[in-house]
Amino acid sequence: MLELILLSQKLAAEKALPYVLHYDAWLSAGGCQIIALAECVFEMLASPIITPGRKHRADAQKRRKLCSATFVANLIVATLSSVHYAGLAVPLRNGKLTRYDRKDFNADALRLVIEEVENAGLISVEDAVFKERRTIVTPTSRFRQLVAAHGVSLSDIHHLEGRETIELWAGSPRSGHKTPVDYVDCREADTMRAQMAEINGLLNNTGILLDGQQTGPVHLVRKFRVDQPEDARRFDRHGRLYGGFWEDLPKEERHLLTIDGEPVVDLDFASMFIQLAYCRQGLQPPSGDLYAIPGLEEHRKAVKSLMVSLFFRNAEARRLPAGSKEALPSGWSMERFKAAAAALHPAIAHLFDTNVGFELMALESEILVGILLELGSKGVPALPMHDGIMVAASRKELAIDTMLTLSARKVGRSLPVVEKPIERPSPNNSPLWSSRTGSEGGLIETPSSPSA
Known part of the structure; x- marks a missing residue:
């Protein structure tokens, strides 16, 4: 029997307080302050172990540094956002790279960076629970002090080009078998992708504040669904927009939202x-x-x-x-x-x-x-x-x-x-x-x- 999607989503939302922020691999350090903070954090990480007689690969170091900067950007959003996030939910499962993944670092690099940042005392980590939740990372007071000391704000966070806005998924979240489905570009997907670029562009050039505070870059996606990963790729089921922090905002806090004042x-x-x-x-x-x-x-x-x-x-x-x-x-x-x-x-x-x-x-x-x-x-x-x-x-x-x-x-x-x-x-x-x-x-x- 198919899961009761709407009912389960509603019940999950009611139980979601306090909320977690979902990791976004396309967040980046944009301003001078956050670049300086990312460099500071990277210097605090342990040096990678190098096999005797071998040189350290420059491309591996580059991937590690990129991953670290992205992870720091996510932690800053979780730290400074007016939405009261309990932590950062991070996917660490290895799998074949698809159109939804960044190609310049993978889950192995992210897993290593998280371990090193934890060892530096900047985060605490709750391990993933199978079919229940992802790894949850929470910034410590030490990280918050670094953010304050560098004068970082959410305006320093940028969103890199390349993240997919038209997603196709198989299965359901309640079954524990929800998986992303790769697909070949087509005119229909290209049209919808252009629409989402227009919508996201307008929202990111709008003053959307919560309790007078910034909330970070907006990146909405449309999520479509097929029953099984091997089913024909189609975009006529589901299609709702996700990714806006306001979607999970409790009703009693919506009065804190303003658009252009x-x-x-x-x-x-x-x-x-x-x-x-x-x-x-x-x-x-x-x-x-x-x-x-x-x-x-x-x-x-x-x-x-x-x-x-x-x-x-x-x-x-x-x-x-x-x-x-x-x-x-x-x-x-x-x-x-x-x-x-x-x-x-x-x-x-x-x-x-x-x-x-x-x-x-x-x-x-x-x-x-x-x-x-x-x-x-x-x-x-x-x-x-x-x-x-x-x-x-x-x-x-x-x-x-x-x-x-x-x-x-x-x-x-x-x-x-x-x-x-x-x-x-x-x-x-x-x-x-x-x-x-x-x-x-x-x-x-x-x-x-x-x-x-």
Whole structure:
């Protein structure tokens, strides 16, 4: 049975605090201060052991130095970012180099550098746990003192050219068999790669701050999926954008985000997956809340996760996934839930257990990319959130119009948009302040549409 991708991602996100930063092999020392720090760290590393009678290879020393500088750049992001990272997650497994890897050093070089930096007292290391987590590296106070002494800032971090933005993966993260899949360039991938370059270029030339602080370079990627590594290479499943620090930012911290000095608004497509399933059938969904299963009105969050998961199964759903039973009232089984979902949505019930979810997700991502490019052509940066965006408050109306127009262009009708309330400290000491009138987010432009 296919893993319940969306449900597992949501549960993982809820358990992810404090977050880890994922190692990026394309980060580089760009400014004078960070170059000086990287040189200082490299000088602290132990000299490599050389076999008697042999000379040290200059290219090996070059690879080691490049690897060290990249590792230091990653540690600086983990140290200085306003996002509170618990450490740096580093992949150290050897494998055949693919289009996703840097060619000038490998996992062996990185493993050696990490060991030497640890011996120098600059990091602590938690070993990887098979199928659970990668090696976790945490900067020590000594490293933080070096960063402060050199006057390093995140503006000193550069992102090298060459990292792939169109990724293809096989398997699932929950199964422990998620692997990158190499592919041959084609016109479709080239077009998407150019789109991502445009989106990343705009975001990296935008003042995106968290709590008034820089957050490091932005490098978004689109991740597509095939079932098995030997399957035909295709780019019509999944396709969501990843890599933005704001995607995992807790809701209560989103008020700290600013774009070019302005607070953000959070705009979302309402009931996106159900809407897209109806679009696939050329139908309009019923009015009202599309997740309002009778008897489960007070358990909407669980209903949403479970209903969406029905599109990500390639076999008949028979059991509730782990954690779901406790989120539902007594007496609810998967059989009962599925019957209730089918009764609420008979027109799309035949799509349950067909694994169509990844195709719906790809359509969702196409809509989102179109919105980002359209707004970008007007000089408006937007932060993607899978089925929504965050934009500067003054650009809200333009963003809403763009979301309605682009969704109509992609699926034949405008999809309803909701503005989610962003919780902000209240100037009059009330607990929360909503960016809309009232305490709840409301639908925009489509008052008869369901809520998010």
